[in-house]
Amino acid sequence: MPEPASGPAREPVRATSSGPGRVLIAVYGVFALSATARAGVQIATRFSEAPLAYLLSALAGVVYILATIGLAGHGPGARRLAWAAVGFEMVGVLTVGTLTVFDTADFPDDTVWSVFGRGYGFVPLVLPVLGLWWLRHTRPR
Amino acid sequence: MIGALWVVVLVALGALAVYGIALSALNRPPDVWTKRVAGAVTALLLVQAVIAAVQVFGGVTLPETSTFLIYLVVSVCVLPIATQFATAEPTRWGGAVVAVGAIATAVAVWRLDGLWAAGA
Numbered sequence: 124m125p126e127p128a129s130g131p132a133r134e135p136v137r138a139t140s141s142g143p144g145r146v147l148i149a150v151y152g153v154f155a156l157s158a159t160a161r162a163g164v165q166i167a168t169r170f171s172e173a174p175l176a177y178l179l180s181a182l183a184g185v186v187y188i189l190a191t192i193g194l195a196g197h198g199p200g201a202r203r204l205a206w207a208a209v210g211f212e213m214v215g216v217l218t219v220g221t222l223t224v225f226d227t228a229d230f231p232d233d234t235v236w237s238v239f240g241r242g243y244g245f246v247p248l249v250l251p252v253l254g255l256w257w258l259r260h261t262r263p264r
Numbered sequence: 265m266i267g268a269l270w271v272v273v274l275v276a277l278g279a280l281a282v283y284g285i286a287l288s289a290l291n292r293p294p295d296v297w298t299k300r301v302a303g304a305v306t307a308l309l310l311v312q313a314v315i316a317a318v319q320v321f322g323g324v325t326l327p328e329t330s331t332f333l334i335y336l337v338v339s340v341c342v343l344p345i346a347t348q349f350a351t352a353e354p355t356r357w358g359g360a361v362v363a364v365g366a367i368a369t370a371v372a373v374w375r376l377d378g379l380w381a382a383g384a
Contacts, residue, residue, distance in 0.1 A: 145357050149346055149364040156338065157368075164331050 137261045139194045139205060147257055150250060151191040154243075158235045159184030179219065180234045186212050190254065206258055213251035216240060220248065265316050265380045273312055273373055276305045277343075281366040284350075287359025294351050294358035302347040302362060309340050309369065316376070332379045339372045 140148060162180035170177055186208050193205030220239035233242050240247030280301055287294060313336045326332050346365025350358035 141353065142355055143357050143360075145349065145353060145355075146360045146364060149349060149361045152345075153342070153364065153368040156342070160334050160338070164328075164334065168328075168330070 137263060138197060139202065139258060139261050140197070144194060144257055144261065147250075147253060148191060148194050150246070151187055151194060151254070154235070154247070154250065155184065155187035155191045158187050161235075176234050176237075179236070183212075183215065183235045186215065194254070194257075202258065202262075205254070209251050209254035209258065212247075213255060216247050216251060265319070265377065266312070269308070269312050269315070270373065270377055273305070273308050274370055276308060277366045277370040277373065280305055281363040281370070284359035284361070284363035284366065288356050288363075291356045292359070293354035293356060294347075294362060298359065298362055299347060299351060302343055302366075305366070306340065306343050306347075309343065309373070312373075313337075313340050316380070326379060327382050328379055332376065335372050335376050335379065339369055339376060342369050342372070 138144070158180060162177060162184050165173075165177040165180060189204060190208035190212060193201050193203075193208050195201075196204070216236045216239060219234065219236035223237040224239075235243060235247050239245060283301065284294075284298070287298065316336055317333070320326065320329060320332065343365045346361055346368075350361035350365075
């Protein structure tokens with residue numbers, strides 16, 4: 124059981140799953156769900172149309188799931204998982220975003236990270252920045 | 265799908281999102297009304313999902329039935345989970361968590377109409 128807040132002198136909680144971190148986890152959860160479900164349907168119904176794009180969708184879904192688990196968990200293991208997943212997400216959205224801006228031929232169908240997440244209001248681009256900042260902000264000192 | 269109910273659901277989700285953001289902005293934790301309103305909106309979503317599911321399994325053909333049904337399940341499940349997560353830690357951020365759930369649900373409900381209209 125977590126201790127109830129006892130007064131203003133209480134040490135700030137440094138868990139990633141507390142305070143504004145919960146909003147971040149909620150957004151990550153939504154993306155984990157939507158990216159995975161989307162990739163699942165794409166792969167199940169029309170995989171041959173754009174295998175690279177659909178596999179990329181699935182990879183993005185897995186990364187969002189791992190990031191959600193890492194941010195929602197406690198302890199150094201969960202924190203390492205969150206760093207790795209959010210870091211990979213940052214690299215992924217920048218790489219796929221850049222590739223899809225300059226070369227549309229390899230990506231005939233959209234993924235979450237296409238054109239820096241344009242199909243999702245650019246949230247996929249902002250999310251890893253906030254995630255990395257939050258992990259740094261809450262790091263043990 | 266019922267057009268009027270779809271509009272009511274979207275308006276209710278929008279109002280809930282605004283209410284949640286307002287709670288966070290005013291530095292207040294989710295109150296009893298957050299749970300009640302979220303519960304009422306979830307009931308509306310459930311009614312819509314049952315009506316749509318009955319129509320789909322009753323013979324209405326859609327180009328992407330499985331996608332439609334996944335969105336239908338998502339539209340009902342996300343808000344209760346978000347509300348539970350928001351109220352588990354009563355801080356000012358709970359309202360924003362409810363708002364995230366409401367906005368995500370609204371996007372799913374919006375997509376439902378597109379998937380339905382494609383078959384009509």
